[in-house]
Amino acid sequence: MALFRRRNAAASDSAVAVDEFWSQWADVRDELAASIDAGSAVSAEVAQRLTDRVTRIHPALAWQVSPAPSSDPGGLGGLGDLGLPADAAPEELLARLTEADEAAAEGAPSYALTLVAGADDEARVLAERWMRAAPEDPDWHFFPAIPADHAKLGETYTADDHELDLSHCSVSLRVDQQRSMMEAGVYHPDNMFLPEEAQQAVAEHVVLLALGEDDYVRWISQVTPLSEKPLDPLPPTSMPSVVRQLAGAFGSGGWVTVQGRIPLRGIIEIAVRHPLHRRDFPAMSLSVTVALPYANSDADKLPAEPSASALEAFTARLDDLLGDNGALLARQTVGGQRLLHYYVDPESGVLPELEATVREWSEGRALVRSRLDPTWDSVNQLLKPIKRQLGQ
Numbered sequence: 001m002a003l004f005r006r007r008n009a010a011a012s013d014s015a016v017a018v019d020e021f022w023s024q025w026a027d028v029r030d031e032l033a034a035s036i037d038a039g040s041a042v043s044a045e046v047a048q049r050l051t052d053r054v055t056r057i058h059p060a061l062a063w064q065v066s067p068a069p070s071s072d073p074g075g076l077g078g079l080g081d082l083g084l085p086a087d088a089a090p091e092e093l094l095a096r097l098t099e100a101d102e103a104a105a106e107g108a109p110s111y112a113l114t115l116v117a118g119a120d121d122e123a124r125v126l127a128e129r130w131m132r133a134a135p136e137d138p139d140w141h142f143f144p145a146i147p148a149d150h151a152k153l154g155e156t157y158t159a160d161d162h163e164l165d166l167s168h169c170s171v172s173l174r175v176d177q178q179r180s181m182m183e184a185g186v187y188h189p190d191n192m193f194l195p196e197e198a199q200q201a202v203a204e205h206v207v208l209l210a211l212g213e214d215d216y217v218r219w220i221s222q223v224t225p226l227s228e229k230p231l232d233p234l235p236p237t238s239m240p241s242v243v244r245q246l247a248g249a250f251g252s253g254g255w256v257t258v259q260g261r262i263p264l265r266g267i268i269e270i271a272v273r274h275p276l277h278r279r280d281f282p283a284m285s286l287s288v289t290v291a292l293p294y295a296n297s298d299a300d301k302l303p304a305e306p307s308a309s310a311l312e313a314f315t316a317r318l319d320d321l322l323g324d325n326g327a328l329l330a331r332q333t334v335g336g337q338r339l340l341h342y343y344v345d346p347e348s349g350v351l352p353e354l355e356a357t358v359r360e361w362s363e364g365r366a367l368v369r370s371r372l373d374p375t376w377d378s379v380n381q382l383l384k385p386i387k388r389q390l391g392q
Helices: 009-023 026-038 044-057 090-105 121-132 150-154 189-193 196-211 213-219 236-250 307-325 351-358 377-389
Strands: 062-067 111-116 140-143 156-159 162-165 170-176 181-187 220-226 254-262 266-274 286-293 326-334 337-344 367-372
Touching: 009 044, 009 121, 026 044, 026 062, 026 111, 044 062, 044 121, 111 121, 121 140, 150 196, 150 236, 156 196, 162 189, 170 196, 170 220, 170 236, 181 196, 181 213, 181 236, 196 213, 196 220, 196 236, 213 220, 213 236, 254 377, 266 377, 286 307, 286 351, 286 377, 307 326, 307 337, 307 351, 326 377, 337 351, 337 377, 351 367
Parallel strands: 111 140, 181 220
Antiparallel strands: 062 111, 156 162, 170 181, 254 266, 266 326, 286 337, 286 367, 326 337
């Protein structure tokens, strides 16, 4: 077990860089806050210090500071969240909304420091580790990727010395079946006054504010500025819900299962989370496979009762144990054995407890295998038959 816990050189360097960043955080935090309060650029000296520290974590990472965004970037929650009936009087609703806003603002961080990985998954993994290692700081919110910020979609944005009111933007989305992603078109009536490069910058900025960096990378294959308003225009704030709906076209929105038959071993059944993106669990880079033999099977050697229920209950127990430190991404069942393919945060220290719990399985000798797999090679192999079935 010691082998997979040992850091390789690159991992060790990045871990040291993360530790150094937070040990030196105090010498830049106040100056960064002052620049945000003043609405001015960070001084060249402090900016260079911060850049050096961030790029030591990963050379593809960039950073930005800003006022802390709204905790509800997608807009107000339902009336039930406020403890009011749907037919509440407008003045009562307004009073309750004011109370909720004041409560949310009290004690909330004033500033945000965000690391930006763009499309680089390795950099995004390290940004996640940076965020998880952050100290408690009541004045600051630390983001490992740019969050959605719908409030800014109603503000002005300067492009090529031209101020645009983003509330006049509209978008269109088209499914890119070949890549299981979507193409976004962004229209603003002032596009006609902007050069192409500035139009592109505006379009990408709007999609980033609407979806946030991670969903941008997950779902958007191309962003195009539009010279004419779409036939069925959508407000940018609707993009998250539309993306979720369209994502259902790429799979079940949960798990996809395929079956095949292996001579002498019966049916093989593979179930994988789908759609599945590396961005879904950026800290999970340790592949952990749990092998559970079962005592009761049917003619195809798939689980029968009471083993079927025991497997489901034991899997739920392991899921609860891992919590936010791990995720079950796939399961494989064949010949009297179920393999559970987890990915775990190797920095969480949860693996020994998982191993101890697995030893409590009562229907045979259970095994745990683990290896570092930051690129998710294992689960990507299991995804291949799923993608073939879905025609991707």
